[in-house]
Amino acid sequence: MSKDAQVAESGETGSKNEAEDDDNKKHGRRSAIGQQHWNFVRHSLKHIAGATVTTEGAPDPEATVVVSSTRFQAEAEECQQRFWAEDYDKRLADETTEQGLAVAWGDRGSWQIYGQLPVKHLFGPEAEAPFSVRSFKLFPKSRGDPMALLARCGIGVINTKGKKGLMDQKLGQDNFSITRLPGGWEAFCVMDGHGGDGHWPSTRAVRTTPYFLSQPDCTKMLEAGKVEAALQHAFLEVERDLEVHARREKIKIFLSGSTASCALWHPNHGLWIGYVGDSRVALVDPAEGSVLQMTQDHKPDVPVERARIMLHGCCLESQEHADGTTEMRIFVKDKPYPGITMTRSLGDTCVKDHGVLAFPEVVNWPMPEASLGRQSPLLIMASDGLWEFISTEEVASMVQRFLAQGLSLQATAEQLSHISRTKWRENEGSYCDDITVLLVPLTGSVLLPLGEGKGVSVCTDRFNDGCIMT
Numbered sequence: 001m002s003k004d005a006q007v008a009e010s011g012e013t014g015s016k017n018e019a020e021d022d023d024n025k026k027h028g029r030r031s032a033i034g035q036q037h038w039n040f041v042r043h044s045l046k047h048i049a050g051a052t053v054t055t056e057g058a059p060d061p062e063a064t065v066v067v068s069s070t071r072f073q074a075e076a077e078e079c080q081q082r083f084w085a086e087d088y089d090k091r092l093a094d095e096t097t098e099q100g101l102a103v104a105w106g107d108r109g110s111w112q113i114y115g116q117l118p119v120k121h122l123f124g125p126e127a128e129a130p131f132s133v134r135s136f137k138l139f140p141k142s143r144g145d146p147m148a149l150l151a152r153c154g155i156g157v158i159n160t161k162g163k164k165g166l167m168d169q170k171l172g173q174d175n176f177s178i179t180r181l182p183g184g185w186e187a188f189c190v191m192d193g194h195g196g197d198g199h200w201p202s203t204r205a206v207r208t209t210p211y212f213l214s215q216p217d218c219t220k221m222l223e224a225g226k227v228e229a230a231l232q233h234a235f236l237e238v239e240r241d242l243e244v245h246a247r248r249e250k251i252k253i254f255l256s257g258s259t260a261s262c263a264l265w266h267p268n269h270g271l272w273i274g275y276v277g278d279s280r281v282a283l284v285d286p287a288e289g290s291v292l293q294m295t296q297d298h299k300p301d302v303p304v305e306r307a308r309i310m311l312h313g314c315c316l317e318s319q320e321h322a323d324g325t326t327e328m329r330i331f332v333k334d335k336p337y338p339g340i341t342m343t344r345s346l347g348d349t350c351v352k353d354h355g356v357l358a359f360p361e362v363v364n365w366p367m368p369e370a371s372l373g374r375q376s377p378l379l380i381m382a383s384d385g386l387w388e389f390i391s392t393e394e395v396a397s398m399v400q401r402f403l404a405q406g407l408s409l410q411a412t413a414e415q416l417s418h419i420s421r422t423k424w425r426e427n428e429g430s431y432c433d434d435i436t437v438l439l440v441p442l443t444g445s446v447l448l449p450l451g452e453g454k455g456v457s458v459c460t461d462r463f464n465d466g467c468i469m470t
Contacts, residue, residue: 289400
């Protein structure tokens with residue numbers, strides 16, 4: 001953590017006990033929902049188990065029934081087992097093994113950094129403490145510090161776990177990647193997982209999205225100026241890869257998935273955003289604190305998105321929260337799952353035949369004309385842990401203020417994370433979502449080749465694990 005942000009963090013630690021005392025006093029958007037309620041228990045399903053009876057013992061054909069969650073857990077498990085039993089593309093699975101993804105980087109100055117999951121323990125499941133700040137992993141292997149490399153590039157990023165229960169030790173489900181592709185393109189990804197195995201699709205996809213963008217099919221498209229097609233192709237390959245490896249590794253993606261936002265930047269070809277879900281991306285003027293562009297979240301309140309999922313067999317359930325907001329969740333008709341809030345995602349195979357797409361929306365944002373003394377625009381990418389209680393306009397204003405105070409982009413990202421966590425505490429008590437913030441100044445080529453400058457010399461052995469920054 002940067003020194004600029006340590007004061008804010010120490011203040012947060014000092015107020016932690018008071019926040020814990022208020023755990024049961026908050027009734028916000030998330031704390032009001034039992035974690036298993038939306039996953040497996042859906043009330044008011046009519047006639048699924050036949051008619052119930054009235055108090056007099058006569059059948060009541062109009063009565064609603066509450067279906068046992070056990071029944072639907074068993075149904076979901078059966079569907080997951082059938083998914084695992086299906087044939088899969090073993091050739092693709094062999095290409096995109098852990099080693100295959102690791103050795104993809106190093107040629108023509110390419111490299112990749114992403115959030116490092118905690119090291120597996122010999123005994124027991126993987127665990128991650130609440131509010132952990134992730135270290136970063138770099139490929140190809142380097143003697144340098146990944147954080148130092150990002151500082152030299154002028155990038156700010158923080159990847160933190162939240163707290164979703166009193167004894168929460170599960171792996172955080174956000175992740176990010178920063179990748180220097182061959183050919184001058186640069187890829188920036190933020191993804192936010194959900195469901196029981198939600199950490200897996202987000203962490204895998206932040207690595208495989210740039211991987212597929214670097215492969216021959218997408219490379220040819222990018223060289224031909226077909227950037228939208230390249231992003232679309234890469235996203236569909238990422239989805240196929242997730243399903244292939246979920247079958248091989250027995251990952252439960254029937255009810256687990258991830259958002260995905262990928263920004264492709266080239267100083268000569270502009271800025272392109274491909275995304276599914278609600279990990280919002282914004283382009284801001286850091287000097288004015290104004291929003292130049294922003295993505296529209298894929299939510300059921302977007303008419304075209306709602307129409308598509310309804311047409312393909314989904315239904316919506318709304319819940320009004322104490323703060324006056326209404327949340328809509330998506331279910332397969334007459335099923336209690338998946339209960340997600342986004343109309344596009346990776347994974348979530350239970351709704352892939354019901355209109356919840358992995359096909360991305362792609363936008364190309366024009367860059368403001370450069371002028372003497374004008375600051376370059378700033379790209380902001382973040383999971384909804386940042387956006388839940390802070391508007392895009394408010395974030396842009398905060399960025400302007402922090403930069404005017406002389407903070408680096410790294411310290412600014414840390415401050416945004418701290419403020420967002422405070423907002424979660426104010427609204428939700430002890431519940432806090434995972435928070436990832438990525439800030440990229442779009443000035444020419446942002447990402448430098450490895451080997452240029454102090455502290456980033458490349459190791460000669462590319463075929464071992466990347467370096468870990470702690």
